[in-house]
Amino acid sequence: MAPISIYIVEDELIIAHDLKAKLSELGYVVLGIDTKGENAVENIAGLKEQNNEPDIVIMDVRLAGKMDGIEAARVLTENYNCGIIFLTSMNKSEVFTKSFSLKPYAYLFKPIDIDQIKAAIEVANYQRSLEMTNERIISELKNEIEQRKKAEKERNQRLQERIRAEQKVNQLLKQKHQMELDLINRELATSSIFISQKNKIIGLIKKDINRLLKNEKIITRNEIAKVLKTIDDNIKFDNDWYRIKAHFEKIHPGFFDRLRKLHPQLTPNDHKLCALLRMNLNTKEIAHILKITAPSTEISRIRLRKKLNLNKGINLTQFICEV
Numbered sequence: 001m002a003p004i005s006i007y008i009v010e011d012e013l014i015i016a017h018d019l020k021a022k023l024s025e026l027g028y029v030v031l032g033i034d035t036k037g038e039n040a041v042e043n044i045a046g047l048k049e050q051n052n053e054p055d056i057v058i059m060d061v062r063l064a065g066k067m068d069g070i071e072a073a074r075v076l077t078e079n080y081n082c083g084i085i086f087l088t089s090m091n092k093s094e095v096f097t098k099s100f101s102l103k104p105y106a107y108l109f110k111p112i113d114i115d116q117i118k119a120a121i122e123v124a125n126y127q128r129s130l131e132m133t134n135e136r137i138i139s140e141l142k143n144e145i146e147q148r149k150k151a152e153k154e155r156n157q158r159l160q161e162r163i164r165a166e167q168k169v170n171q172l173l174k175q176k177h178q179m180e181l182d183l184i185n186r187e188l189a190t191s192s193i194f195i196s197q198k199n200k201i202i203g204l205i206k207k208d209i210n211r212l213l214k215n216e217k218i219i220t221r222n223e224i225a226k227v228l229k230t231i232d233d234n235i236k237f238d239n240d241w242y243r244i245k246a247h248f249e250k251i252h253p254g255f256f257d258r259l260r261k262l263h264p265q266l267t268p269n270d271h272k273l274c275a276l277l278r279m280n281l282n283t284k285e286i287a288h289i290l291k292i293t294a295p296s297t298e299i300s301r302i303r304l305r306k307k308l309n310l311n312k313g314i315n316l317t318q319f320i321c322e323v
Contacts, residue, residue, distance in 0.1 A: 004125050005029045007047075007054040009040040009072065010087065011063050015112070019058070022114050028121065036065030037072030044076060054082050055125055058108075058117070061088035061099070070099050077102055083128040085120055087112070248275055258323050265307055273300055277320045 006028050010016035013035055020030045031054050034040040047053055061069040073084045086099060089110040105124030108117060208227045259274060276286045287297040305316055
């Protein structure tokens with residue numbers, strides 16, 4: 001354990017040197033002597049810079065310079081960790097009144113008793129060590145508390161981010177589910193359009209056949225031709241397009257308006273193809289409805305892609321569905 005280091009600030013130089021000699025004999029390290037408070041403050045500041053700050057400063061209350069011992073002690077306690085022991089021949093109550101706020105470790109009164117000084121130094125150094133240890137522990141606890149608060153804050157932030165992410169995922173899942181339901185409803189509605197049209201055609205054909213059977217005559221070629229004409233008239237897409245379009249716009253309101261606004265270069269036939277694609281019909285189904293071959297339908301799709309200026313990686317049906 002390192003010996004206790006001491007700095008003496010004493011008005012009377014002879015007393016200071018005598019005190020230094022006695023303390024050195026007792027094993028203490030005396031780092032310096034000063035008779036003026038301002039000199040002591042300056043020299044102790046220099047020792048601090050050299051990492052050699054004294055443990056205890058024995059401070060006479062009355063000093064030769066402009067700064068008395070109490071003022072010098074105030075500067076030292078505010079800026080350094082050295083403990084203060086006051087040494088004085090002044091009235092005790094007067095010294096207490098002036099210096100009590102500085103919380104010195106001891107008061108010693110002249111004439112000096114070396115055993116008394118030794119006891120004061122040992123007690124003061126022990127008390128100073130306890131205070132410094134407490135300060136260190138408190139500082140470490142404060143740092144630990146700050147670190148825990150910071151870690152807790154970061155955990156809360158991560159938790160909030162996770163909650164927001166989960167909420168966003170749930171929202172997207174709900175939107176996806178709703179879109180799937182909408183798609184199913186629209187596909188059902190689209191299917192109902194064609195079922196309705198098919199049933200209408202079948203009804204008209206049935207009506208004509210019943211009419212022929214009721215006549216109880218031999219069915220002529222002309223009468224059969226009339227039935228075939230009914231079939232041809234009702235399966236032509238152009239003839240029924242206005243009815244299909246009306247149903248389509250109920251299911252997909254504003255589709256054709258948006259299509260014309262975004263792509264004014266498209267023809268009416270392109271609009272029909274876009275509508276059938278929007279219904280999620282495949283090439284074979286579209287070909288059957290338009291009364292053209294599947295290869296012709298593929299050519300129409302290719303021409304439509306060129307008009308829409310779509311890259312190869314973009315799905316035509318998906319693109320139309322997003323209009």
